[in-house]
Amino acid sequence: MSWFQKSFSLKAQSRGSYLITSEITSNLPEIGDYKVGLLNLFIQHTSCALSLNENW
Template identity: 45%
Template sequence: MWVQRTFQLPARSRGFHLVTRTIVDAMPEIDQVQTGMMQVFIQHTSASLTINENADPDVRVDFETAMNHAVPEDLPYVHTLEGPDDMPAHVKASMMGASLMVPIGSGKLMLGTWQGIYLCEHRDHGGARRVVVTINGE
């Protein structure tokens, strides 16, 4: 089985947002897969995806703090046409990545107990974000 769907995640504030449920709800075919893989790809260069802890909301705050420390906005960037948060957003997106692979088993994502899929919004006003989700399995 192959299923591919492109859809938008609603606009979010800058930060790290759990989107596991949104993705699973958009891909009901997961239930039919006994063994397979799901790829999630974000079609943007100033937002990214990652998998990390899904329980304690402090993790999301700490992620934003750490990324802002690692990639500050006040560096002398050359690409500044789209505002001071744009180039740092590109750097953060490259560091974190545009794509995830998650195994599927017995009709469920095989995420660990405390794992969730995050949309990492690196812009102050990034807008809705398009993702392509592809499922392959049997």
């Protein structure tokens, strides 16, 4: 079993819903090595929410 930890920032945007998959994968190229795993995202902002949805 292996794991890694990395910190990065996303650009600030106005209110709305945004796809951040490409930003996550570009900042974490290591996840391409995993077939099964768990990703924990910690968002340090008081008014930010994260919604996980399947993108069809």
